[in-house]
Amino acid sequence: MKIINVCGARPNFMKIAALARAFGKCPEIETLLVHTGQHYDQKMSHLFFEQLEIPRPDINLEVGSGSHAVQTAEIMKRFEAVCLEHKPTHVLVVGDVNSTIACALVAAKLGIRVIHVEAGLRSFDRTMPEEINRVLTDQISDLLFVSEESGVTNLSREGVPAEKVHLVGNVMIDTLLNHRVKAEQSNILADFGLSRNGQAQPDHMSRLANERGTAAAGTIPYLVVTLHRPANVDRPDVLGGILSAIQSVSEGYAVVFPVHPRTMQRIRDFGLDKQLGLREVCMPGRCLPGLINCVAPLGYLEFLKLMANAKLVVTDSGGIQEETTVLGVPCVTVRENTERPITLTYGTNRLVGADSSRIIQGCRAALEADYSQLQPPPLWDGHAAERIVGVLLESSRK
Ligand code: UD1
Numbered sequence: 001m002k003i004i005n006v007c008g009a010r011p012n013f014m015k016i017a018a019l020a021r022a023f024g025k026c027p028e029i030e031t032l033l034v035h036t037g038q039h040y041d042q043k044m045s046h047l048f049f050e051q052l053e054i055p056r057p058d059i060n061l062e063v064g065s066g067s068h069a070v071q072t073a074e075i076m077k078r079f080e081a082v083c084l085e086h087k088p089t090h091v092l093v094v095g096d097v098n099s100t101i102a103c104a105l106v107a108a109k110l111g112i113r114v115i116h117v118e119a120g121l122r123s124f125d126r127t128m129p130e131e132i133n134r135v136l137t138d139q140i141s142d143l144l145f146v147s148e149e150s151g152v153t154n155l156s157r158e159g160v161p162a163e164k165v166h167l168v169g170n171v172m173i174d175t176l177l178n179h180r181v182k183a184e185q186s187n188i189l190a191d192f193g194l195s196r197n198g199q200a201q202p203d204h205m206s207r208l209a210n211e212r213g214t215a216a217a218g219t220i221p222y223l224v225v226t227l228h229r230p231a232n233v234d235r236p237d238v239l240g241g242i243l244s245a246i247q248s249v250s251e252g253y254a255v256v257f258p259v260h261p262r263t264m265q266r267i268r269d270f271g272l273d274k275q276l277g278l279r280e281v282c283m284p285g286r287c288l289p290g291l292i293n294c295v296a297p298l299g300y301l302e303f304l305k306l307m308a309n310a311k312l313v314v315t316d317s318g319g320i321q322e323e324t325t326v327l328g329v330p331c332v333t334v335r336e337n338t339e340r341p342i343t344l345t346y347g348t349n350r351l352v353g354a355d356s357s358r359i360i361q362g363c364r365a366a367l368e369a370d371y372s373q374l375q376p377p378p379l380w381d382g383h384a385a386e387r388i389v390g391v392l393l394e395s396s397r398k
Pocket of ligand 1: 010041044096098130261
């Protein structure tokens, strides 16, 4: 068995980290790591390899940014040459980014078996580029590893044979649990003048978080914001409305906003930085209450500590909905739908869309909520990647 593992964009790296670790303990399977270069910055890519101890990619396709068609086509052209040279038996793709569908399509056309990790998730919103990537990747995959029960139901409805589908849990949560203690050693809160807030922790997390102290004098409790989806950031009225709503619930809290490069570009283009009085804070620097403090994209460990100690996270990310669920931190999702419904039933997530009054209401309700009795979703226990490798080994012996 020779597997090419593919990663390309930031949300892929925490998933590949868990898989690389599990494959590292399995000498029977030969692996090669290909980075497509969809994300290429120090802050969006290299830092994650360092912090998560992901082996250096064997091959970097260096495709960089472009329109969806250009980016996808460029990855396909370059990845086909890699497959022809290295002749893998399988190509493993994770998540739902352009690199995922591009490499899956190349492999399927060359008759190479496709493994999709994080298969079956559906938002049922085809205006999201990720939804198209998910639906198409699943249709051409031979082995589909699913993180939550809804994925099994969705794949069955779409006619994917049950023997291809394996419910194994969540590899991104493997990485979170593995790095939780190390993340607590980060200085990010001190660097930004923020307090450890003593969030009511669900039982399963309190063991890992027991080193928490009380808030240091002079530090402030805070909310964390991330936004990058085209539907939320590409129009000045929508982005401005979301940020104003968040500002209006920030009394007594600093809002810490690690800004994705495309969102920063939009904020500047629309003049929202001046209009809303957004602050730019460099590390180390003090974040102030009652204001939105924009900071550069953070490393994995810094962001994990920031999220784990926040009063509330407001986001449009998919992965953060899952991470806050396991951390027991309230999450308000600025979307009308989620492909991760288990975060609503088991977790701390609530959907509010991009409407200002619903964002304000949702934030207020989330700040009052008590999640101390939460249990993690089934199989989100830190062993998903091992289960995947187990299934692959078994399938190679058949
Ligand atoms: C991609 C994924 C999205 C994921 C997100 C996480 C797709 C369709 N979308 O969206 O699912 O949630 O990554 O970040 O694959 N840029 C940099 N440096 C980088 C990378 C990007 O400055 O290292 C800037 C460029 O201006 C680029 C823009 O960010 O044009 C968007 O990057 P791109 O990878 O095209 O999409 P994301 O919005 O990051």
